[in-house]
Amino acid sequence: MAEIAEGGGGGGHKGGKKRAKKSSTRVDMTPMVDLAFLLLTFFVLTSTFSKPKVMSLVYPAKPDPNDPAVDQPKINNAITFLLSEDKIFYYQDQFYPADKPGPNGPTVLEETNFGPNGLRKLLADRNAYVLQRKEGLDEKLKKKQIQDTTYERLMIDYKKHKEALKVLIKTDSKATCKNFIDLIDELKIAQIGVIAPVDLTKSEEELMNAKLK
């Protein structure tokens, strides 16, 4: 109770007129407060504030089996990431298996990590073309020299440019979803426009297994 009842207040008058006792106009608010806090607690506990966020990713269309087989185009300025368990490997440009070595010999996998000095640095170096131009555009946008829409259009153009880095992602049977999403996240941070999750080839798997041992 918010109020403590006061006992015996009637001793004040001696004789005289009998006045109607003034009843207090106060309402006991305690139950209301109880209820208010109960509701408050309920809403605090049940509500989720932020709506979940989504990260979109466009997968390459599956080739139609009726279509004649198309030769894989030569990929320039690309990097392929291979994921397994909590490890991440990469190689650059085309894959050359051991029995068909390229100009620089067969492909060698290199290992990196998800730390700021690993993946992020690597991508920032390799995708310098886009990142530098983005800085220039950011500057212009800040000074209001270009519009938002122009900015977005130019960014898309830069990301598709020949010089921009393209990324292929291959996963083996032990890779986790967390690492996959983390990788995509890093790619988005590095402003990479072309991301293609593709299937692992047999020779790549062998190479990776040898590396994992």
Added chain:
Amino acid sequence: MPKIKIPKNSPSIDMTPMVDLAFLLVTFFMLAANFRSNEPVDVETPSSISDKIIPDNVLLVTIDKGGRVFMNLTDPEARKEMLQNMMGKYKVGLNEEQIEMFSFMTSFGCTMQELPQYLNMSGEERKRFETKGIPTDSTNNQLKDWIFYGNIAALNSGKTAFEEAKLKGESPDPNDFKPKFTLKVDGKAVYVHAKNVIDIFRDLHLNNLNFITSLEQAPN
């Protein structure tokens, strides 16, 4: 020596400001709340810097730690249409009540054959229901059918919503009414499970997928 009389004061506190505050907060939370929906599985999503908010009308596929698959379609009308098509295909009979029940459910993860039993359960029982999720293997690919019919139903209901918005004199963007496909994968799940589901989407020529992630701070 006369006694000093201290006037008796009632130790009452004025509670009005407190009540004011309490109700203010209640109102705030009531308006700001969107309730945590009662999902059959808890999934811990990985984090990303993406700040794109999940669209309202989505077809959601959930993959839990063990690779079980659950599905949800947010629009109740589209859900009904999807279920009716599935009932026809799998020859499973459901009564009106069960169909109504289905249209207001959250994610479900059971085979078409288990569905009548699943719909008769209460919310708590459903949580405890031991299910292997929606079958996705190539011999019994129920998920593919769910997605196929779900897509058609969502497209139809999107079309009606688009026409309605147009009649109201708005200039709606047709892309806002197309169904969006989202995947909610547990970070600990093996990617092969997700890939399995993604391949089903790709088989149906649905290549634009969204991953649900929790927000993290972008590095500077």
